[in-house]
Amino acid sequence: xxxxxxxxxxxxxxxxxxxxxxxxxxxxxxxxxxxxxxxxxxxxxxxxxxxxxxxxxxxxxxxxxxxxxxxxxxxxxxxxxxxxxxxxxxxxxxxxxxxxxxxxxxxxxxxxxxxxxxxxxxxxxxxxxxxxxxxxxxxxxxxxxxxxxxxxxxxxxxxxxxxxxxxxxxxxxxxxxxxxxxxxxxxxxxxxxxxxxxxxxxxxxxxxxxxxxxxxxxxxxxxxxxxxxxxxxxxxxxxxxxxxxxxxxxxxxxxxxxxxxxxxxxxxxxxxxxxxxxxxxxxxxxxxxxxxxxxxxxxxxxxxxxxxxxxxxxxxxxxxxxxxxxxxxxxxxxxxxxxxxxxxxxxxx
Amino acid sequence: xxxxxxxxxxxxxxxxxxxxxxxxxxxxxxxxxxxxxxxxxxxxxxxxxxxxxxxxxxxxxxxxxxxxxxxxxxxxxxxxxxxxxxxxxxxxxxxxxxxxxxxxxxxxxxxxxxxxxxxxxxxxxxxxxxxxxxxxxxxxxxxxxxxxxxxxxxxxxxxxxxxxxxxxxxxxxxxxxxxxxxxxxxxxxxxxxxxxxxxxxxxxxxxxxxxxxxxxxxxxxxxxxxxxxxxxxxxxxxxxxxxxxxxxxxxxxxxxxxxxxxxxxxxxxxxxxxxxxxxxxxxxxxxxxxxxxxxxxxxxxxxxxxxxxxxxxxxxxxxxxxxxxxxxxxxxxxxxxxxxxxxxxxxxx
Ligand SMILES: Cc1ncc(COP(=O)(O)O)c(C=O)c1O
Ligand SMILES: Cc1ncc(COP(=O)(O)O)c(C=O)c1O
Numbered sequence: 180x181x182x183x184x185x186x187x188x189x190x191x192x193x194x195x196x197x198x199x200x201x202x203x204x205x206x207x208x209x210x211x212x213x214x215x216x217x218x219x220x221x222x223x224x225x226x227x228x229x230x231x232x233x234x235x236x237x238x239x240x241x242x243x244x245x246x247x248x249x250x251x252x253x254x255x256x257x258x259x260x261x262x263x264x265x266x267x268x269x270x271x272x273x274x275x276x277x278x279x280x281x282x283x284x285x286x287x288x289x290x291x292x293x294x295x296x297x298x299x300x301x302x303x304x305x306x307x308x309x310x311x312x313x314x315x316x317x318x319x320x321x322x323x324x325x326x327x328x329x330x331x332x333x334x335x336x337x338x339x340x341x342x343x344x345x346x347x348x349x350x351x352x353x354x355x356x357x358x359x360x361x362x363x364x365x366x367x368x369x370x371x372x373x374x375x376x377x378x379x380x381x382x383x384x385x386x387x388x389x390x391x392x393x394x395x396x397x398x399x400x401x402x403x404x405x406x407x408x409x410x411x412x413x414x415x416x417x418x419x420x421x422x423x424x425x426x427x428x429x430x431x432x433x434x435x436x437x438x439x440x441x442x443x444x445x446x447x448x449x450x451x452x453x454x455x456x457x458x459x460x461x462x463x464x465x466x467x468x469x470x471x472x473x474x475x476x477x478x479x480x481x482x483x484x485x486x487x488x489x490x491x492x493x494x495x496x497x498x499x500x501x502x503x504x505x506x507x508x509x510x511x512x513x514x515x516x517x518x519x520x521x522x523x524x525x526x527x528x
Numbered sequence: 529x530x531x532x533x534x535x536x537x538x539x540x541x542x543x544x545x546x547x548x549x550x551x552x553x554x555x556x557x558x559x560x561x562x563x564x565x566x567x568x569x570x571x572x573x574x575x576x577x578x579x580x581x582x583x584x585x586x587x588x589x590x591x592x593x594x595x596x597x598x599x600x601x602x603x604x605x606x607x608x609x610x611x612x613x614x615x616x617x618x619x620x621x622x623x624x625x626x627x628x629x630x631x632x633x634x635x636x637x638x639x640x641x642x643x644x645x646x647x648x649x650x651x652x653x654x655x656x657x658x659x660x661x662x663x664x665x666x667x668x669x670x671x672x673x674x675x676x677x678x679x680x681x682x683x684x685x686x687x688x689x690x691x692x693x694x695x696x697x698x699x700x701x702x703x704x705x706x707x708x709x710x711x712x713x714x715x716x717x718x719x720x721x722x723x724x725x726x727x728x729x730x731x732x733x734x735x736x737x738x739x740x741x742x743x744x745x746x747x748x749x750x751x752x753x754x755x756x757x758x759x760x761x762x763x764x765x766x767x768x769x770x771x772x773x774x775x776x777x778x779x780x781x782x783x784x785x786x787x788x789x790x791x792x793x794x795x796x797x798x799x800x801x802x803x804x805x806x807x808x809x810x811x812x813x814x815x816x817x818x819x820x821x822x823x824x825x826x827x828x829x830x831x832x833x834x835x836x837x838x839x840x841x842x843x844x845x846x847x848x849x850x851x852x853x854x855x856x857x858x859x860x861x862x863x864x865x866x867x868x869x870x871x872x873x874x875x876x877x
Contacts, residue, residue, distance in 0.1 A: 183722060183725065184724070184811060185595050185596065185597060185813070186596050186597050186599070186724060186725065187597050187599065188586065188594070189594055189808035189809070189811065189812075190590035190591060190593075190594055190808060191585055191803065192586070192587045192590060192855075193591050193594075193801070193804055193805040193808040193809075194805070194808060194809065196804060197584070197798060197801055197805070198571060198697045199571045199574060199580070199798065200580055201572070201856075202574045202575055202578065203573075204564060204573060204574075204674065207579065208575060208576055208791060209573055209575070209576055209791060209794065210573070211572065211573055212572055212573050212795075215772055217570050217571070217572060218570060218572075219546060220570050220795055221566050221567060221568070221569050221570025222548045222562055222569075223548060223550070223551075223559050223560065223566060224551070224558055224559070224560055224736075224742065225548060225549060225551045225553075226551055226553060226555065226558075227557055227558055228552065228744060229556065229832065231548070233552075235546070237541070238539065238542055241539035241541060241542065242539060242542050242626050243538070244536050245536050245537070245539055245542075246618055248536050249536065250535070250536065258608055258612070258744060259607055259608050259769060259785060259790075259803070260607060260610070260769075260770065260790045260791045260792075260793070261695040261790070261791065262789075262790040263608070263769045263790070264768060266768060266769045275862060290768065294768045295770055296764075297764050297766050297767070297768060298766055306645060328875075331546060369589070371532075373532060375535060376532060376535065385726050387573075387791060393573065393793065393794060393795035394576060394791040394792065394793055394794055394795075395607060395744060395791075395792075395793025395794075395795070395796055406864070408859060415646050416646065417619075417643075417646050417647055417766040417767070418615060418646070418766070418767065419614045419639065419642055419643045419646060420609075420611050420614060420615045421610060429558070440611075441608075441609045441610070441611040441612070442557060442609045442610065442736060442744075443609075443744075444559060444609070444735070444742065444743055444744025444793075444796065445558065445742060445743055445744075445745065446561075446569055446742035446743075446744070446796075446799075447744055447793065447795075447796060449546060449548070449743070450795075452542070452546055453546060455542055455826070456542040456543070459538035459539060459542040459543060459653070460538070460542075460543065462536060462538065464534070474842075483561060512674040525677065
C-alpha cells in the first residue's frame with residue numbers, strides 16, 4: 180500500500196519513562212519477587228526451540244515434580260495464568276456430556292462451574308456457604324448421585340481462607356471411577372501437598388503466589404489415569420492452544436521429536452526456573468514451615484487486636500506468600516490494622 | 529495431612545545456577561531484546577489490580593492503537609502467545625455452524641482452519657501452494673460461494689516469506705457482510721499496515737517479533753462491527769480465559785468498574801509497554817523504513833551470492849526484526865551463508 184499520513188500519532192504517555200512504584204504485596208494476589216527472580220527477568224532472549232531452552236524446560240519439569248511431589252511424566256507449564264491451567268485441565272479431560280462434580284465453596288469452584296458449562300459438561304456444583312470445606316462423606320454422596328468423571332476441589336480457597344483437607348479424596352474418587360482435579364494456586368509451597376500419595380489426578384498451580392515468580396505461567400501435572408482419559412477422547416478439545424497432546428510433545432513428555440506448537444514465554448520461564456530453584460534450595464518442608472510459622476504469628480497478633488478469624492480453624496494465611504512470609508511483614512500489617520481499627524466506631528469486636 | 533518423608537527430592541539440575549548463552553536470533557521466531565526492554569523485565573512486581581497497573585495498561589492500549597493505526601476502543605492485550613490471540617479472535621467471533629473462509633497458504637492459515645474446526649465452524653480453506661498470496665478476485669469468489677461471516681488472512685506469512693497485500697480486502701468483505709481478520713504477528717512494525725483505513729475488523733500481533741519484547745503476550749483490536757457480532761452471539765464462547773466481555777471489562781474498554789478476571793502477566797506487560805514506547809519514539813514510519821532497507825540490503829547480498837529468492841517478489845524478510853534489522857546482521861548472515869555454500873556440491877545456483 181502506498182505510504183499514508185498516520186491517522187494515529189504516537190501517544191504522549193508512552194513518551195514518558197516507565198516508573199514502577201515500590202509496593203509491598205500482602206494481598207491474595209501476586210507477591211513480591213526476590214532479587215534472584217528479578218535478575219532472571221532481565222536476561223536476554225534465547226531461541227524458543229534451542230537446545231538451551233529445552234534444557235531449562237526439562238529443569239522446570241523436574242522442579243514441578245518436586246513441588247507437586249509427583250513422578251508423573253506428563254508434567255509441564257501452561258503459557259497462561261492459573262485460570263488458563265484450570266481451562267487446560269477441563270478442556271482436555273471433559274468431553275461434552277461428561278458429568279462433572281464441583282466443590283463450589285468460593286470463587287474458584289464457581290469458575291470451574293462456568294468453564295465446565297461452556298464446554299458442554301453436565302456440571303453438578305456442590306454448593307456450600309463460603310468458609311467451609313468438604314468432608315469425605317459429602318463428596319461420596321455427590322459421587323454416588325452424579326457418577327462424575329471428574330471432581331474439582333480447591334486446596335487453598337484464597338477468597339475465603341479455607342484449607343481443604345485432601346487425604347482420602349483421591350482413593351474415594353477412584354473407587355467411583357472419577358478423576359480428582361485440585362487447584363493449588365494459593366497453597367502450593369505454603370502447606371503440605373503430596374500429589375502421588377494423595378491420589379490427585381490433575382494438579383495445577385500458579386507462578387505468582389508462594390513461588391514468588393511473576394504471574395503469567397502455571398504449572399500442571401496429570402496422572403496416568405488422567406492421561407488415559409484425555410488420550411482416548413472421541414472429540415478434539417475446543418482449544419488448540421491448550422491441546423494436551425501438542426503441549427506434551429513440545430514439553431518433551433512423549434518420545435516424539437518436539438514440534439513447534441506456539442512460542443513459549445522464554446523470559447517468564449527463566450523466572451519460573453529460578454523460583455523452583457529457590458524452593459529446591461530451601462527445601463519444600465522448610466517452605467511449609469516458614470508459612471506455618473508466619474501464619475501462626477499473624478493469628479496471634481490478630482487475636483491480640485481482638486479480631487475473630489472468619490473461618491473456624493486457623494488456616495494458612497494466603498496473603499503471606501513465599502519471600503513475603505516473614506514476621507516483619509506480619510508486624511507491618513497488624514500495625515496498620517490496629518491503627519485503622521482505632522478509627523472505626525466501637526463495635527463488639 | 530501428617531508430615532511425610534518426601535517421595536521426590538530436590539532435582540540436582542536446579543541446584544546449579546541458571547546460565548543463558550549469547551544467541552543472535554535471526555530466525556522467524558522471537559528476536560533479541562534491546563537493553564531498555566531487558567531492564568523492564570528485571571523490575572519489581574506491583575499489584576495486578578493497582579492504579580499504577582491500570583495506568584500502564586492504558587498506555588499499552590494507546591500504543592497498540594498507534595502501531596495498528598486504529599481508533600478502536602476495543603483494543604487490548606491477550607495473556608498468551610500469537611496463537612492464543614488467534615484463538616481469542618475465533619472463539620469470540622465464531623459460533624458453531626458459522627461459515628469461515630480461510631486463506632490457507634501456509635502454516636498460519638492451517639492453524640486457523642484447525643481452531644475453526646474445533647469450535648464447530650463450517651471452515652472453507654482456500655488452499656494455495658506456499659509462496660503465493662490471494663488476489664481480490666480469488667477472495668471474492670470465496671465470499672460469493674461460501675457466504676462466510678469471517679475471512680482470515682495472514683499479512684506476513686513467516687513460513688514462506690509472502691506479504692499479503694491488504695488494500696481493498698476490507699471493503700470487499702464488508703460488501704459481502706463478512707468480517708476481515710488479519711494475522712500481523714510477523715509483519716507489524718516491519719511494513720505499512722493501517723487497520724482502520726484498510727477496513728480490518730480484527731487484527732492481532734505478537735510481542736516477540738518486530739516489537740522486540742519477550743514472547744508470551746499478544747496484541748488485539750476489534751472494530752465496532754466485530755464487537756457487534758461478538759456481543760450479540762447466542763452462545764457463550766467455549767473459553768472463559770479468552771471471553772472478550774470479561775477481557776474488555778478488565779482492560780477498561782467498557783464503562784463498568786474493572787472486575788477481577790485473571791491475573792495479568794505484570795512483568796511481561798512492563799516489557800510490552802517499553803517495546804511500544806520505543807516504537808513510538810522511533811516513529812512507525814521510521815521502523816517500516818528500517819526494515820525495508822535491511823530487507824533490500826539482504827536481498828542484494830543474497831543475489832550477489834547467486835541465490836534465488838523463494839518467492840516471486842522481494843518481500844519483507846521476517847528474520848530481521850526490530851533491533852535486529854541492521855546491515856551488520858545482514859553481513860553476518862550472508863557471510864555465514866557464503867561459507868556454508870562453499871561446502872555444497874556445485875549445483876546450478
Ligand atoms: C486458589 C486460586 N485459584 C485460581 C486462581 C486464578 O489464578 P490466575 O489469577 O493466575 O488466573 C487464584 C488467583 O488468585 C487462586 O488464588
Ligand atoms: C505470522 C505468524 N502468525 C502467528 C504466529 C504464532 O505466534 P506464537 O508462536 O506466538 O503463538 C507466528 C509465530 O511465529 C507468526 O509468524
